[in-house]
Amino acid sequence: MRVLLTGATGFVGRGLLERMSAQVNLELVAAVRGRPVPGLPEHVETLQIAGLDADTDWRKALDGVEVVIHSAARVHVMHDAASDPLAAFRNVNVEGTLSLARQAEKAGVRRFIFISSIKVNGEGTPVGMPYIADAQPAPVDHYGISKMEAEQGLRAIAAETELEIVIIRPTLVYGPGVKANFLSMMRWLHKGVPLPLGAIHNRRSLVALDNLVDLIMTCIDHPAAVNQTFLVSDGEDISTTELLRRMGAALGKPARLLPVPSWVLEVGAAMLGKRALSQRLCGSLQVDISKTRELLGWVPPISVDVALRKTAENFLEHQAQ
Known part of the structure; x- marks a missing residue:
């Protein structure tokens, strides 16, 4: 199975790289920004991309790919210098994600796993009243709003095509x-x-990186994961x-x-x-x-x-x- 992983140099991406590169039954393409990741097995292909937005051309990366794991994102930025922070988040997390998904569907990709965020649900809960996966979203910050909008766009694509969508919302990952x-x-x-x-x-x-990676790996081919949203913790x-x-x-x-x-x-x-x-x-x-x-x-x-x-x-x- 050929899998494209975006955000391969991020915290979650590196954990996925380590686990997936050890799977001989997976043919992995790792999309990275900047210099390639050293020390990867020969069967892991790395592809450098300039950025993530609506204009990114993914055709080469998607060649022969069956599953996309999309972990790349614009995350929380301390002292954000963007003149319009919400627009900056939307450019990457919404437009970039949906463009990748549309190109993936056209390339014949079967499944698109989107690493979202618990911030789609909100910023906090009363003790004993946890968030559930299918509750009404209530994001507060720009990052959470952009992730929610990306989820909504992905569901619309899934409804109109045969692309299978899986959404995972991690809590704090350590x-x-x-x-x-x-x-x-x-x-x-x-x-x-x-x-x-x-x-x-x-x-x-909280969710340990090992636990999150294990769930993502489970969702690569689990039949019950199709078009579902999952919360994950320890x-x-x-x-x-x-x-x-x-x-x-x-x-x-x-x-x-x-x-x-x-x-x-x-x-x-x-x-x-x-x-x-x-x-x-x-x-x-x-x-x-x-x-x-x-x-x-x-x-x-x-x-x-x-x-x-x-x-x-x-x-x-x-x-x-």
């Missing part, structure tokens, strides 16, 4: 090589920095406080957590203009993956603690400072 806030958290813990996060009683769903929801303690244990550095009430943190964050950070640290975001489990017979292959240990080992080997 694993070896993770960046951004998760990496900052590990650095704080490794340095023994006292954190005022010892009394947070929220619940958050199957265990944990609080910010619990995450820090378990991450500290994985790092061999017991977390130094001060029991500051969450409402104090929320007020302080609001005064500093950091409401979004407060929401991520103190708010809840849970997902119900029962549809994913039941329709696909899928079970997350690794636990939270195993995933945290793998993440910590990679951090200690490569990134600890």
Whole structure:
């Protein structure tokens, strides 16, 4: 089976590359921006692309391809300098995605797997009231809106053609090589920095990279995945406080957590203009993956603690400072 993977140098893309390049029954084409990925097996073909928008020509990449896994996207940008950020997100995440899907359908591609985002559902849930896959979308930020619009466009294409669409909405993805806030958290813990996060009683769903990759691989040829939307997590929801303690244990550095009430943190964050950070640290975001489990017979292959240990080992080997 010949598979095209976009976003092959991104965090999720690299995880997919590692797993898929080991599958001798897959003929993989990895679309990358910039320099090719070194160290890939000979049977993995890399193709450089200039960008992702409505004008990108995918004909060469799609030759003989049966399945497209589309993980490339314009993601959250700190201090976005675009004059119209929503238009910038739409240009890549909507127009670029739909152009690829239309070209894929014309080239005879059978299935198009779209890596979307839980931000299509929204930014948070009350404790015990998780998002479900088929609920009404309620995106808040430009990224979430663009992902929702891409999903809508893909469903329209599927309704008009024989192209099979599979949509996967991950929660926060972590694993070896993770960046951004998760990496900052590990650095704080490794340095023994006292954190005022010892009394947070929220619940958050996370997904280990290994678990997400496993689900994507399952969806390549599972007959029940056709034209479905799936949420994905590790199957265990944990609080910010619990995450820090378990991450500290994985790092061999017991977390130094001060029991500051969450409402104090929320007020302080609001005064500093950091409401979004407060929401991520103190708010809840849970997902119900029962549809994913039941329709696909899928079970997350690794636990939270195993995933945290793998993440910590990679951090200690490569990134600890």
